[in-house]
Amino acid sequence: MNMGHLLEVNDLVMHFKIQDGWVEAVDHVTFHVDEGETLGVVGESGCGKTTTAYAVTQLLPKNAYIKGGYIKFKGKDLTEFVNDDGTIDIFNQAIREIRWDEISIIFQGAMDALNPVYRVGDQIEEAIMAHTDSLPGLIDDEFREKFAGMRVEEREIARHRIEKLYDIVNINRDRIDNYPHEYSGGMKQRALIAMALALRPDFIIADEPTTALDVITSYKILKEIKRIQAEHNQSMMMISHDISRVAEMSNRMAVMYAGRIAETARTVDLFCDAKHPYTLGLINSIPTILGTKEEMKDRLKGIRGSPPPLVNPPKGCRFHPRCDFAKDKCKKYSPKPAEVGPDHLVWCWKADTENKGHEWK
Amino acid sequence: MDRENVVEIRNLKMYFDIKMGLSGLWSKEQLQVKAVDDISMDIRRGEVISLVGETGCGKTTVGRLILRLDTPTAGHINFEGADIAALKTKQVKQFRKKAQMIFQDPYASLNPRMTVSQTVSEPLINYGYRRQPEIMNEKVAKALRDAGLRPIDEYIERFPHELSGGERQRVSIARALVMDPTFIVADEPVSMLDVSIRAGVMNLMMRLRDQYGIAYQLITHDISVARYMSDRIAIMYLGKIMELADTETIVKRPFHPYTRALIKAVPIADPTRARPDLPIKGDIPSPIHRPKGCVFNTRCIYAVDECRETTPPLEMFGRDHKVACILAHRGDLPEPEPLEEDEACESYEGTNDVESRSSEAGPREGGAP
Ligand SMILES: Nc1ncnc2c1ncn2[C@@H]1O[C@H](COP(=O)(O)OP(=O)(O)OP(=O)(O)O)[C@@H](O)[C@H]1O
Ligand SMILES: Nc1ncnc2c1ncn2[C@@H]1O[C@H](COP(=O)(O)OP(=O)(O)O)[C@@H](O)[C@H]1O
Ligand code: SF4
Ligand code: SF4
Ligand SMILES: [Mg+2]
Ligand SMILES: [Mg+2]
Numbered sequence: 001m002n003m004g005h006l007l008e009v010n011d012l013v014m015h016f017k018i019q020d021g022w023v024e025a026v027d028h029v030t031f032h033v034d035e036g037e038t039l040g041v042v043g044e045s046g047c048g049k050t051t052t053a054y055a056v057t058q059l060l061p062k063n064a065y066i067k068g069g070y071i072k073f074k075g076k077d078l079t080e081f082v083n084d085d086g087t088i089d090i091f092n093q094a095i096r097e098i099r100w101d102e103i104s105i106i107f108q109g110a111m112d113a114l115n116p117v118y119r120v121g122d123q124i125e126e127a128i129m130a131h132t133d134s135l136p137g138l139i140d141d142e143f144r145e146k147f148a149g150m151r152v153e154e155r156e157i158a159r160h161r162i163e164k165l166y167d168i169v170n171i172n173r174d175r176i177d178n179y180p181h182e183y184s185g186g187m188k189q190r191a192l193i194a195m196a197l198a199l200r201p202d203f204i205i206a207d208e209p210t211t212a213l214d215v216i217t218s219y220k221i222l223k224e225i226k227r228i229q230a231e232h233n234q235s236m237m238m239i240s241h242d243i244s245r246v247a248e249m250s251n252r253m254a255v256m257y258a259g260r261i262a263e264t265a266r267t268v269d270l271f272c273d274a275k276h277p278y279t280l281g282l283i284n285s286i287p288t289i290l291g292t293k294e295e296m297k298d299r300l301k302g303i304r305g306s307p308p309p310l311v312n313p314p315k316g317c318r319f320h321p322r323c324d325f326a327k328d329k330c331k332k333y334s335p336k337p338a339e340v341g342p343d344h345l346v347w348c349w350k351a352d353t354e355n356k357g358h359e360w361k
Numbered sequence: 362m363d364r365e366n367v368v369e370i371r372n373l374k375m376y377f378d379i380k381m382g383l384s385g386l387w388s389k390e391q392l393q394v395k396a397v398d399d400i401s402m403d404i405r406r407g408e409v410i411s412l413v414g415e416t417g418c419g420k421t422t423v424g425r426l427i428l429r430l431d432t433p434t435a436g437h438i439n440f441e442g443a444d445i446a447a448l449k450t451k452q453v454k455q456f457r458k459k460a461q462m463i464f465q466d467p468y469a470s471l472n473p474r475m476t477v478s479q480t481v482s483e484p485l486i487n488y489g490y491r492r493q494p495e496i497m498n499e500k501v502a503k504a505l506r507d508a509g510l511r512p513i514d515e516y517i518e519r520f521p522h523e524l525s526g527g528e529r530q531r532v533s534i535a536r537a538l539v540m541d542p543t544f545i546v547a548d549e550p551v552s553m554l555d556v557s558i559r560a561g562v563m564n565l566m567m568r569l570r571d572q573y574g575i576a577y578q579l580i581t582h583d584i585s586v587a588r589y590m591s592d593r594i595a596i597m598y599l600g601k602i603m604e605l606a607d608t609e610t611i612v613k614r615p616f617h618p619y620t621r622a623l624i625k626a627v628p629i630a631d632p633t634r635a636r637p638d639l640p641i642k643g644d645i646p647s648p649i650h651r652p653k654g655c656v657f658n659t660r661c662i663y664a665v666d667e668c669r670e671t672t673p674p675l676e677m678f679g680r681d682h683k684v685a686c687i688l689a690h691r692g693d694l695p696e697p698e699p700l701e702e703d704e705a706c707e708s709y710e711g712t713n714d715v716e717s718r719s720s721e722a723g724p725r726e727g728g729a730p
Binding site for chain 2: 219245286301
């Protein structure tokens, strides 16, 4: 199975250096994404979701240090280029080529990522033109027909691609040359999805792609993403703090807590057979519109306390100050992953103990 | 009416004039945003009523008008029987005590230089409690305890940056509670909070309602939150109420096409479920150029010619159920689809088919150098 992993992140440790020490934002993180699959990543804000995604593309700020583990994309080790002290060589050509071409990101809060003084179409064009060697791959039958026998400029290929992209994300082609302020929030988000899809990447990272949007707009955009993804057999990592939205979109999920993975499993297993107390807490935090109101009132408990700062996080299991099942062992030792089912790993001493057939007491 | 009303809203309108850069210089008519356009509704004593709708539909504006933070273009608001526009100075003071607000952003709504106890006692000082420090401290302590900030000694000397988001929102709640309000406008009180702490804040607000009979107007774009917390729900679209009914009717037997779309769009944590097409088209029109007739007609999949000419009023549709839709009242809308049961995991059979277990699913030992 390891053979087929499109992306494999293994025991990755990436900390930020700050004045008072280190922010342990990604700490022994292990997960993988297979071809054609969507991995949903959930967890409260500040638990390291965005940082993990950026680590995958090595799109990290100067104070980021990779201290261990590896990231393999299509078998290629991306951490090979990390400097000896753990800093990242941001100008590394190998990584720059992969970025956008093979892996693209829909950024969190991306609506503000569009530059207000340039036309939206020009901004997408610029992104495409930065990878001119990918241009021939973007020529399709429609393009050949349209320009049969003519000399075409590279820009025209990009333009044609943008028109197709606008069809895909459902924005009228005559809006390509508008400025960002002429778009609604939903349209801006769609335009950014178009940009992320521009070079037909194999792998898309979507960081809270619709968090700022209304339910209806969000629903439509996610449906669109899902359709496009299925059509082109693209893989995706979708990050959100909203566990129900992620569940709708993903085949597999990873729950993150305080810079670490708490549980990974196929989405159904994660929902119906969650083993980590944090996962259960998240599931019992969301109101739904299904079922009776009484059922919901019994279920909706939330999780007491709040996530710890990641400078000097709690020792042992980082969730122990909030966990109703915590015992001494949890306060001293970080849990080892327990394999409680196929492709279902849980980083929790209780789950580990019970999985071995013992009572947790 | 079975219960007395705290708030009565009649034909409320709020139009904002907007300034249109250069092009505005040449346009003859003054452009307006009709943020609230002829709304009438009652808020009953001790009830939680939600305003639900997409961004920009006018929810916050309604809340601000009820609290007298803005002056409406037209219409009336009665609070406990008195027209709030006609209150005398002294009555205004009394009104400001009884009607409180909790804001969306607990970060922005607290003064960063004030401790928890200063924040919560500030409104009391404005009401002359400075000369009765024992009573004041007693009230502050009670409000903090009621808001779940216990033990209070751990909190009173802290500044906002020393509190988590959930705790900050509890401080805002305590600050509202300390005045013994009968009515609170809560504008997206949990949407900025992490999911895990939302439940605590929602449960707290409901407990306070049960305990003190405080009525809430809850403003939210999340219909699941509205369902969990409220007795009744009003669905808003472009400054108008489309449907108003008790919560279960809105969720289970909605009769406005917009309500139906909103409910279908709610994420459901069931990966096995297919995503149906939404029964709605297009995007929200600009609030400056609102469609004629029924404001929803450009997005309605049922719209007929008449919808583009006649504006349907919000009319009684059933017991405690009002709908503003021509076709619904004519009996020409299909029956609502029954809401699915919450059975995501009922047919779940577990994953212990050892056959498909991968021997290499685990992480490699000693991956870290
Ligand atoms: N002071 C103002 N001047 C001009 N227009 C305004 C003003 N306040 C609100 N509006 C407009 O009125 C409409 C309703 O705004 P309101 O803030 O009530 O919406 P809302 O339903 O609370 O939205 P959200 O969910 O985004 O908070 C919007 O089109 C908004 O741009
Ligand atoms: N450049 C940085 N320097 C220091 N700390 C950072 C930096 N970027 C993020 N962090 C910290 O890393 C942690 C994880 O952040 P993030 O990945 O954004 O979380 P999430 O996406 O799950 O909300 C947080 O504690 C955040 O404050
Ligand atoms: S390891 Fe212990 S503290 Fe951590 S989640 Fe499991 S039971 Fe709770
Ligand atoms: S009045 Fe017409 S356009 Fe408006 S909601 Fe009803 S059917 Fe749709
Ligand atoms: Mg993030
Ligand atoms: Mg608002």
